[in-house]
Amino acid sequence: MGLIAIIAWLVLLVIVGIVAFFLYTDYKHGKYFRTRNVTYIGAGFPRMFRFLTGKIALVEAEELLWADVKKAGKSFVGFSDLLSPTFYIADLDLMKNIYVKDFDHFVNRRNFDTPGSDLLLKRMLISLEGEQWKGIRTKLSPTFTTGKIKRMFGIFDKSSQLMCEYMRKRVGSAGGEFDICESYSKFAMDVIASSAFGVDSKSFECEPGVLSEFEQMGKRFQFNFNPLEFIKLMVMLVAPKFADMLGLQAMDMEPQNYFMRVIKDVMKQRRENGERRDDFLQLMMDVKDGLLKGEENSKETLEVMTGTDDGSGAALHSQSEIKFDDDDIVANSVLFLIGGFDTTQSLLIFAAYNLALEQDVQEKLLKEVKASFDKNGGKLTYDEVLGMNYLDMVVNETLRYMPPAARLERVCTKDYKIPGTDTVIEKGTVVALPVIGIHRDERFYENPNKFDPERFTPEKKAERHPLAFAPFGHGNRNCIGMRFALVEVKSVLATLIYNFKLEPGKLTEIPVKFNNNSSLKPANGMWLKLTPRIATEE
Ligand code: HEM
Numbered sequence: 001m002g003l004i005a006i007i008a009w010l011v012l013l014v015i016v017g018i019v020a021f022f023l024y025t026d027y028k029h030g031k032y033f034r035t036r037n038v039t040y041i042g043a044g045f046p047r048m049f050r051f052l053t054g055k056i057a058l059v060e061a062e063e064l065l066w067a068d069v070k071k072a073g074k075s076f077v078g079f080s081d082l083l084s085p086t087f088y089i090a091d092l093d094l095m096k097n098i099y100v101k102d103f104d105h106f107v108n109r110r111n112f113d114t115p116g117s118d119l120l121l122k123r124m125l126i127s128l129e130g131e132q133w134k135g136i137r138t139k140l141s142p143t144f145t146t147g148k149i150k151r152m153f154g155i156f157d158k159s160s161q162l163m164c165e166y167m168r169k170r171v172g173s174a175g176g177e178f179d180i181c182e183s184y185s186k187f188a189m190d191v192i193a194s195s196a197f198g199v200d201s202k203s204f205e206c207e208p209g210v211l212s213e214f215e216q217m218g219k220r221f222q223f224n225f226n227p228l229e230f231i232k233l234m235v236m237l238v239a240p241k242f243a244d245m246l247g248l249q250a251m252d253m254e255p256q257n258y259f260m261r262v263i264k265d266v267m268k269q270r271r272e273n274g275e276r277r278d279d280f281l282q283l284m285m286d287v288k289d290g291l292l293k294g295e296e297n298s299k300e301t302l303e304v305m306t307g308t309d310d311g312s313g314a315a316l317h318s319q320s321e322i323k324f325d326d327d328d329i330v331a332n333s334v335l336f337l338i339g340g341f342d343t344t345q346s347l348l349i350f351a352a353y354n355l356a357l358e359q360d361v362q363e364k365l366l367k368e369v370k371a372s373f374d375k376n377g378g379k380l381t382y383d384e385v386l387g388m389n390y391l392d393m394v395v396n397e398t399l400r401y402m403p404p405a406a407r408l409e410r411v412c413t414k415d416y417k418i419p420g421t422d423t424v425i426e427k428g429t430v431v432a433l434p435v436i437g438i439h440r441d442e443r444f445y446e447n448p449n450k451f452d453p454e455r456f457t458p459e460k461k462a463e464r465h466p467l468a469f470a471p472f473g474h475g476n477r478n479c480i481g482m483r484f485a486l487v488e489v490k491s492v493l494a495t496l497i498y499n500f501k502l503e504p505g506k507l508t509e510i511p512v513k514f515n516n517n518s519s520l521k522p523a524n525g526m527w528l529k530l531t532p533r534i535a536t537e538e
Contacts, residue, residue: 033078066437099475123331135322175531177505
């Protein structure tokens with residue numbers, strides 16, 4: 001047999017092996033649910049095949065999955081992601097129990113158990129479990145309060161101005177069409193560099209198409225699903241020891257080392273010079289030195305810790321004193337980059353896209369924005385940003401229609417009997433919580449595929465179940481950066497609209513096609529026409 005024939009047989013064998021593994025896993029997970037009298041909707045091979053072969057984006061695969069979940073007509077169903085039997089929750093009240101009321105049963109997320117790899121990832125808040133997570137979340141919550149974010153407003157404002165200058169250079173005074181993804185990427189990176197690393201990203205100093213060192217390294221953390229990544233993650237989750245033997249890592253080492261170096265240098269410099277700044281890095285250094293200790297139970301901290309607007313949720317109580325050292329500072333600064341960069345960029349891209357398509361909405365927003373700028377002699381302030389109600393509605397509607405994360409997860413940490421049923425979710429089982437599914441469900445949002453900020457008037461919001469909107473998750477384990485992200489996004493969006501009229505151009509893809517980034521992104525860039533607003537318009 002020739003070499004080519006041997007390779008062909010080997011490839012065939014691997015494919016047959018993978019298919020057999022998938023079929024067996026589907027059978028095993030089906031049996032798991034059937035013996036517990038839970039409706040099983042299967043692994044959805046046709047959907048998975050279309051996703052893995054690039055026919056549909058991750059978000060479309062999720063929408064198809066939600067259609068299957070809904071069709072079952074139950075408040076929860078079983079499905080298989082081929083890794084573990086997963087409860088998919090379809091009922092908003094049950095979601096509330098899992099996120100909030102019975103949170104103690106669902107403290108964790110799914111994690112990599114690879115003992116020897118991704119050591120930085122293992123120290124990040126997003127991956128921590130149980131008591132360790134409670135302790136670190138309690139320590140970090142005072143750094144994300146509105147009071148602290150107000151002090152960082154200068155960072156958002158400066159980066160917003162730099163972004164608009166950069167765009168103006170790109171389009172000239174007559175205006176023009178270009179891909180706005182790059183400018184937003186530079187903006188999001190610049191904000192994170194200043195706030196979490198205490199350095200200048202220099203992203204706006206580069207020519208179009210060129211990335212600064214900070215940007216290059218930061219972008220190496222962007223995650224794009226493709227069949228190879230999918231298989232790598234499966235191996236890491238199903239056979240962690242084997243993954244370790246192969247040296248597989250979820251995150252590249254080179255950018256990790258780069259960011260560790262940057263942050264340790266800045267901390268050393270600040271300690272040596274006694275220098276202080278209004279940024280996350282300083283706040284985390286203060287946490288380490290015990291300077292924020294008294295703030296852990298304040299109302300503002302409870303708002304962050306409990307994911308509520310009035311601090312009314314249950315505080316976290318860690319049983320043991322958890323230490324927080326320089327390695328925790330490094331790990332969480334890198335996490336703020338990973339968690340805050342892609343998501344913020346995604347929201348900004350789609351806000352601009354929807355505003356370009358809906359000129360009436362843009363005009364209404366412009367009126368509000370102009371009034372805010374004019375009140376302060378052409379400047380934006382933190383209080384004005386928070387006071388713009390229509391801006392808030394536009395941002396929320398973007399998050400509803402095109403949420404950066406399509407689905408969330410929890411891992412059951414204590415057996416949980418689903419209220420009103422005999423079904424028990426056993427410790428260690430994965431629970432999936434829909435985001436885009438509910439956001440585009442006509443039962444909660446009439447005409448869901450239309451961009452309409454009027455859905456977020458205070459009256460409309462009050463009529464809706466609070467769990468029908470979950471772009472940042474809910475409860476104690478929601479997005480700790482939510483308040484930061486909202487002020488950041490509103491600042492730059494208001495500055496953009498004040499400076500430019502946005503319109504679709506010749507290259508704008510309508511409807512937009514999505515790619516397989518872990519945060520929702522357009523597949524082919526976001527080309528829009530930007531025209532600087534001239535003095536005569538005012
Ligand atoms: C538009 C922007 C953003 C969106 C849509 C977003 C969304 C999310 C979502 C959906 C989660 C999971 C919540 C859950 O499981 O219930 C999350 C977690 C998290 N996010 Fe964000 N995020 C954004 C910006 C940020 C920023 C700017 C930061 C940091 C500066 C950040 C830091 C985190 C962290 C640390 C977690 C893990 C929290 C924990 O496990 O306790 N996010 N985010």
